[in-house]
Amino acid sequence: MARPPQISGAEWEVMKVLWEASPLTGSEVAERIGGHPKTVKTLLGRLVRKGALRYTEEGNRYLYRPTLAREKYVAEESKSFLRRVFGGEATPALVHFVETVDLSEEEIQELRELLDRRAKGEKS
Amino acid sequence: MARPPQISGAEWEVMKVLWEASPLTGSEVAERIGGHPKTVKTLLGRLVRKGALRYTEEGNRYLYRPTLAREKYVAEESKSFLRRVFGGEATPALVHFVETVDLSEEEIQELRELLDRRAKGEKS
DNA sequence: TGACAACGACTACAGTTGTAATCCATATTG
DNA sequence: CAATATGGATTACAACTGTAGTCGTTGTCA
Numbered sequence: 024m025a026r027p028p029q030i031s032g033a034e035w036e037v038m039k040v041l042w043e044a045s046p047l048t049g050s051e052v053a054e055r056i057g058g059h060p061k062t063v064k065t066l067l068g069r070l071v072r073k074g075a076l077r078y079t080e081e082g083n084r085y086l087y088r089p090t091l092a093r094e095k096y097v098a099e100e101s102k103s104f105l106r107r108v109f110g111g112e113a114t115p116a117l118v119h120f121v122e123t124v125d126l127s128e129e130e131i132q133e134l135r136e137l138l139d140r141r142a143k144g145e146k147s
Numbered sequence: 148m149a150r151p152p153q154i155s156g157a158e159w160e161v162m163k164v165l166w167e168a169s170p171l172t173g174s175e176v177a178e179r180i181g182g183h184p185k186t187v188k189t190l191l192g193r194l195v196r197k198g199a200l201r202y203t204e205e206g207n208r209y210l211y212r213p214t215l216a217r218e219k220y221v222a223e224e225s226k227s228f229l230r231r232v233f234g235g236e237a238t239p240a241l242v243h244f245v246e247t248v249d250l251s252e253e254e255i256q257e258l259r260e261l262l263d264r265r266a267k268g269e270k271s
Numbered sequence: 272t273g274a275c276a277a278c279g280a281c282t283a284c285a286g287t288t289g290t291a292a293t294c295c296a297t298a299t300t301g
Numbered sequence: 302c303a304a305t306a307t308g309g310a311t312t313a314c315a316a317c318t319g320t321a322g323t324c325g326t327t328g329t330c331a
Contacts, residue, residue: 031288035231049308061291064309069288083297084308097232101243104228107159108221113248114257117241119225121261124237131266133238135259137245142255155318173278185321188279193318207278207327275329282323293312300305 027091027099028073037066038075042093046079046086151215151223152197161190162199166217170203170210 030038040055041047047055053063067087070076075096078085102111109116126134154162164179165171171179177187191211194200202209233240250258 029287032231033289059291060307062289065289065291068310097243098247100228100232101240101247104224104232105244107156108224108228110163113244114250114254116225117244117258118261119221120229120237120241121258121265123222123225126238126265128266130238131262134241134245135262137242138255138259138262141245141250142252153317157319183321184277186319189319189321192280209279272331274331276327277329278325278327280324280326283321285319287318288316290315291313294310296308296310298305298307301303 027095028075030070030073030075030096030100033062034066034070034075037063037070038089038093038096041076041087041089045088047088048081048084048086050084052087151219152199154194154197154199154220154224157186158190158194158199161187161194162213162217162220165200165211165213169212171212172205172208172210174208176211 036056036058037052040052049064049067050060052067053060056063067076067078067085071078071087075090076087077090078087080086105111105113105116109119121134160180160182161176164176173188173191174184176191177184180187191200191202191209195202195211199214200211201214202211204210229235229237229240233243245258
């Protein structure tokens with residue numbers, strides 16, 4: 024199973040709008056991210072080349088849509104981030120986030136419940 | 148307060164060994180990451196140019212050391228990761244990690260305690 | 272003291288990225 | 302229909318990256 028292709032920062036912006044709504048034309052995407060249409064077109068082309076997007080022709084223009092769900096990319100990026108910055112260890116990263124970020128009471132509660140569920144059993 | 152300079156993947160490897168032990172000569176760094184000395188020298192030079200490393204001369208060679216603590220970079224990279232992948236929201240990222248990564252009983256316990264402490268007050 | 276090894280400085284070079292512009296064909300508008 | 306706007310294809314181009322090689326100097330070993 025081939026890994027999702029590598030997506031750059033600007034490309035990620037493009038993917039985001041297409042994960043929110045697709046298919047879209049190039050101009051629609053450009054409009055939503057508020058970027059220069061030419062630039063966005065370039066990015067769309069690169070993403071197609073990388074296999075992150077497909078398109079279908081609608082009259083004279085293309086309709087783009089993602090080939091993979093956002094979650095796949097999130098997982099990939101997260102792993103790469105963990106590897107790079109935390110030597111692949113999730114716990115130090117979790118500790119870092121919990122310690123440095125503002126969390127509301129509700130969020131803390133949510134996370135605590137999640138950990139509880141995690142603690143009982145759905146282990147591998 | 149100027150942000151820590153942007154560090155690429157290969158450069159990060161170099162920084163890691165210097166955060167573990169410094170100062171080191173170029174060859175020592177190369178040895179520890181097991182990379183080609185020439186390549187490592189290039190990276191060291193770039194990091195100096197970027198301001199991520201300083202060096203002092205020791206005889207005919209340089210001794211390199213980081214200009215900033217690892218934590219600064221970790222914070223920077225983490226923020227940029229959150230922004231890119233999770234729209235700047237920490238909680239979804241935390242949820243993602245807790246759900247997708249294997250955590251030992253002890254790690255879960257550690258995180259739970261951390262959340263508890265977080266819940267009582269020490270905002271910052 | 273002469274050959275060689277190691278150093279830093281500089282150079283190389285292709286691939287990626289961000290940001291567009293140019294070119295040509297077609298669609299739209301007056 | 303003519304002028305223009307728009308679309309995709311192609312081209313541009315500098316900065317950044319990964320990965321080294323070349324050059325000139327100097328310390329070291331035989």
